[in-house]
Amino acid sequence: MIFLVVFLALVIDKLTDWRRVVQDDGPWLRLLARVDGGAGTAYGPWLSLFFLVLLPVLLLGMLLLALEPLAYGWLSLPLHLLVLLYSLGRGQGKRELGPFRDAWRRGDDEAAALVAERDLGLSATDAPGLLRAVEAQLLWRSHQGFFAVIFWYVLLGPVAALAYRLLALTIDHAKSEAVCERASQFRHAFDWLPVRVLLASFGLVGNFVAANRAMLEDLLNWGVPAPQLLAKVGPVAADLEGAYAGQAGILRLDSLAALLVRARILWYAAIALWILFL
Secondary structure, eight states, rough: OOHHHHHHHHHHHHHOOOHHOOOOHHHHHHHHHHHHOOGSSSSSSHHHIHHHHIIHHHOOOHHEEEHHHHHHHHHGEEEEEEHHHHHHHHSHHHHHHHHHHHHHHTTTTHHHHHHIIIIIIISSSSHHHHHHHHHHHHHHHIIIIIIIHHHHHHHHHHHHHHHHHHHHHHHOOOOOOOHHHHHHHHHHHHHHHHHHHHHHHHHHHSSHHHHHHHHHHHTTTTSHHHHHHHHHHHHHTOEEEEEEOHHHHHHHHHHHHHHHHHHHHHHHHHHHHHHHHO
């Protein structure tokens, strides 16, 4: 059922707008508004995380346990699908990147900087630095919006996938610095293994020697954040050239996107083989 749920989620994501309907964060954001009062939250960071992350995860686990004995577990399939769709990343990466690509292709650095700050929340002191920041965000959004979620869903089921997404939402929306810090620590733990699996995938579908050389130094380093590791290894695995200006910069983004597509295909094949021989 795992492969079927992943396949259906990807088809729905690509062919319909149902993901936006499923990803209604309104109820959770209202819970966040009650629990998180900023720096002076009355609940404390650990109790806040209990209400925001652990409690929904426990409720989901209990519901799955109740559905599992019914109809050989097939009644839980719609719930698996809904949770996986909800746990995928927010936003439309290609659509949000479109205006930046147009400005960069024209060679209008000022417009590209304004668009990057408006649509992507990025800024840099020079044009090459801005493009590198966009490349790093593209890699990070793909990891936290897709690869990490799929990894934990396949390994531990919808409970882990939902926990990952709720931690990400807490980091993005919580006002309390203490709550964000605790959530960031947990997400770092969640990211440690899947980001290294993803980088190994980059080596298999990209420049194997260069990617492994770049990754080897920090392979077992717990302190390196996942975005930093992705920004270091991803461009090397994609064999990006040194040129940044105009069309050359667009080709860099296209090469990274192609690397991510190849990694997805590799993951689909690996999941299918893992399910087949399990």
